[in-house]
Amino acid sequence: MTAEQAAPDLSYDESVIGVEVDAGDVEITREQIARYCEAVGETNPLYLDERAAAEGPHDGIIAPPGLLHTIQTQGWMDPKVKFGNTTFAAGSKMVVMHPVHAGDTINARVAISEVYAKTGRTGTMMFVVRRTTYRNQHGLDVATNDFSTVHRQVERVQ
Amino acid sequence: MHSHSTDASDDAGGTVEGYLKWIVARRKRGYHIDGIVLTEHRHFDPALHYDALAERYGVVVLRGAELETDIGHVLVYGVTPTLARHFDFSSVALPHRALFRAARDEGGFAVGAHAGRPRIGLAHHVEAGLDPDGIDAIEQLNGGSSDEENERARQLAERFGLRCVGGSDAHYVSAIGRCLTAFRREIRSVEELVHELTFGDYHAVTVEQTVAAAAAAPKEG
Amino acid sequence: MTADQRYFEDIDPGDEFEESWEALPEHVQQYVTLGQRNLETMGRFRDAAGAREVGLQRPIVPGMMSLAVLTRLVTDWMGPQGRLQTMDVDFRRPVQQGDTLRVLGLITDTHEDDGRPIVKLDVYLENDRGERPLQGVAIVELPRRP
Numbered sequence: 001m002t003a004e005q006a007a008p009d010l011s012y013d014e015s016v017i018g019v020e021v022d023a024g025d026v027e028i029t030r031e032q033i034a035r036y037c038e039a040v041g042e043t044n045p046l047y048l049d050e051r052a053a054a055e056g057p058h059d060g061i062i063a064p065p066g067l068l069h070t071i072q073t074q075g076w077m078d079p080k081v082k083f084g085n086t087t088f089a090a091g092s093k094m095v096v097m098h099p100v101h102a103g104d105t106i107n108a109r110v111a112i113s114e115v116y117a118k119t120g121r122t123g124t125m126m127f128v129v130r131r132t133t134y135r136n137q138h139g140l141d142v143a144t145n146d147f148s149t150v151h152r153q154v155e156r157v158q
Numbered sequence: 159m160h161s162h163s164t165d166a167s168d169d170a171g172g173t174v175e176g177y178l179k180w181i182v183a184r185r186k187r188g189y190h191i192d193g194i195v196l197t198e199h200r201h202f203d204p205a206l207h208y209d210a211l212a213e214r215y216g217v218v219v220l221r222g223a224e225l226e227t228d229i230g231h232v233l234v235y236g237v238t239p240t241l242a243r244h245f246d247f248s249s250v251a252l253p254h255r256a257l258f259r260a261a262r263d264e265g266g267f268a269v270g271a272h273a274g275r276p277r278i279g280l281a282h283h284v285e286a287g288l289d290p291d292g293i294d295a296i297e298q299l300n301g302g303s304s305d306e307e308n309e310r311a312r313q314l315a316e317r318f319g320l321r322c323v324g325g326s327d328a329h330y331v332s333a334i335g336r337c338l339t340a341f342r343r344e345i346r347s348v349e350e351l352v353h354e355l356t357f358g359d360y361h362a363v364t365v366e367q368t369v370a371a372a373a374a375a376p377k378e379g
Numbered sequence: 380m381t382a383d384q385r386y387f388e389d390i391d392p393g394d395e396f397e398e399s400w401e402a403l404p405e406h407v408q409q410y411v412t413l414g415q416r417n418l419e420t421m422g423r424f425r426d427a428a429g430a431r432e433v434g435l436q437r438p439i440v441p442g443m444m445s446l447a448v449l450t451r452l453v454t455d456w457m458g459p460q461g462r463l464q465t466m467d468v469d470f471r472r473p474v475q476q477g478d479t480l481r482v483l484g485l486i487t488d489t490h491e492d493d494g495r496p497i498v499k500l501d502v503y504l505e506n507d508r509g510e511r512p513l514q515g516v517a518i519v520e521l522p523r524r525p
Contacts, residue, residue: 007251032413039409040447041400046459056459064454065463066447070414086433089442091169093467116168118199119226119250121276127168148168154434169469171516176488176499183392304509329469330514331487332501 008124008153009082010117016077020111023073023132028063030102036067062099068134068143069094073108076130079115083126084151090127091148098142105137113146126151159195159339160224160233160271160297160325165206166198169329174208176331178215184335190368191335193218193345195235197325200226200248202237220348223247224271227254229288230278233297233325236266236352258292267355268293269323272300274310279303281314290318295355299324299362301336323355324362335365384458386524387496390486396456397483400448400504402440404476410444439473445513446470449502452482453517457498460522464497468515474504481505484517496521 037047042064045052053061069092100106114129129148135141161177162170174196181191194217196208202223212219222235228251234241241264245252261268270280273296284290298311299322315322324337342359345351354360363371408425411418422429423439430438450466457463474480481504488499498521503514 010250026414035409036413036447039406039413040444040451041406042447042451044451044454064447064450065466066443066450069443069446070410072414088433088473089470091467091469092443092446093465095465096463116248117250118168119231119278121278123277124250157431157434157436171467171469171501171514179392179488330501330503330516331499332485 010124010126011082012115012126013078013080014115016079016112017115018111018113019077020109020133021075021077023075023108023110025105025107026071027105028067028100028102030061033061033063033067033102036064036070040064040066058099058101061102063102063104065094065096065143068100068106069145069147071106071108071134073110073132076110077112079112079128081115081126081128081151083117083124084153086154087149087151089147090150091129091146093146095144096142097144098136098140100134100136100142104142106142107135109133109135122152122154124153159269159323160197160300161194161328161334162198162224163196165196166201166203167329168199172328172331172334174219175211175215177328177334178211178217178219180331180334181217182215184365188369189335189365190371191217191338191365193220194334195220195222195325195351197222197224197233199224200250202242202247204237204239204242218346220345220351222348225252225257226250226278227252227257229254229270229283230273230275230280231271232257233269233271234261234266235269235355236261236264236348238264238266240264241266255292265352267295267352269355270296270320271325272297272303272307272311272327273314274298274300274307274312275303279307279311281310284314284318290320293320295321295323297325297362298322299337299364301326301328301333303327321355321360322362323360324364338363338365338368340368340371384460385456385521387489387498387521388524390489390498390521392486392488394486395483396452397481398452398455399479400482401479402445402474402476404438407438407440407444407476410441410447435473435475438476440476442470442474442513445474445504448482449504449513449515450517452484453500453502453519456484457519457521462520463517464520465518466502466515467517468502468513470513472510472512474506474512478506480507480512496523
């Protein structure tokens, strides 16, 4: 029974915690915004209608907040979690400070902020929390996102 | 009896003040909710106090902890410095027999949380052969569990004569008070809570049942 | 989407609003090609065989795509002058492709923060099995009625 199973290996590389890495720059284009809107069903004129957006509070087309989550980032530190054979999204806390305009270049910096274990319906889980800070070409932080992934041991379904 | 806040639980979105405001709003709609017990995951900070908030909103706010053991999650009421010293609360596999015994010896009370859930509820482990000796009470109604899981917990309680509490397992404001524990006597402190859990008369209820109870008995303690 | 403006004076704790969302496989395929290359390569978002590799019966929706739909609910509701400050969610279960979900918002608190009118909402997705795969809190600043 569960109480007698061997304890899982919950170790990881603690040296990566807090080490911030530059994960690259991306230009946010109108086409990219339009593609994103189509995929997630956005029809908001602030994102899609140039004239309406120009008359709106942001003087032009802005990106939906969630578009930042689709930016390709690279070069994160790896905490080398030993537990589990796959990962799933576990949580996201996004703080929006300023709108992202079409034409902005966004720089992403990523740091692992926390690694911890807990148990749930599916058994033992290990969580890795990664903070991304998004900054525009004017040096203004536009948003942060604390994204956590859960490492789990799963059985393949036949 | 079972709630989590942004103050200390990684997966909670509700603030303590948010919970209290929501309870005040629920009372206006006829629901009977006297108080809450914060049971943060794997954590108990003795320095945290909510007396001022409790007084402002007229809601009792007590504190316990939800710990993780080799037979699932356990709610501990009456956490003492000795208990916190003897057990690593951050562990996800505390020895359950030692924890239940130590809670009792230290003047506290431990309850098997969301007892009907797979892996992290007591029923799963009893079905696998565990003897629940030393466990007096389970959370039979849990606001985050399915009806099927809560029924599994009810059957476990019936089979072993366990006492039953109800808890919302709230992580978000709108979930607070979904499941509760109805005590015969009024409770204003953790000491009174532990005393009633040990010797008192109580049972698990849903928030809808508190409306019916209030209608049947205009004055309830 | 509506361009209607929501004002702080017009809302109360307990107010609810909702939309419906069908998690169509073709939209998922569009989403996974938007930028993050690792999404495109993950079989769980592509087909049943890929899902089975990670213990799932059916292909699922990327968590951030479900979050985008939940965010859309809030930004549509608040109107063009509203400002989304925070979106804080937990992914509790996978959203399965082909599911039709309720996308819900419930106002839990209204208050002023440094003179700014702030609204807190519980937000969640609910599938037809009664499960809430995604649940969280949104914080929005709304304008006052002129």
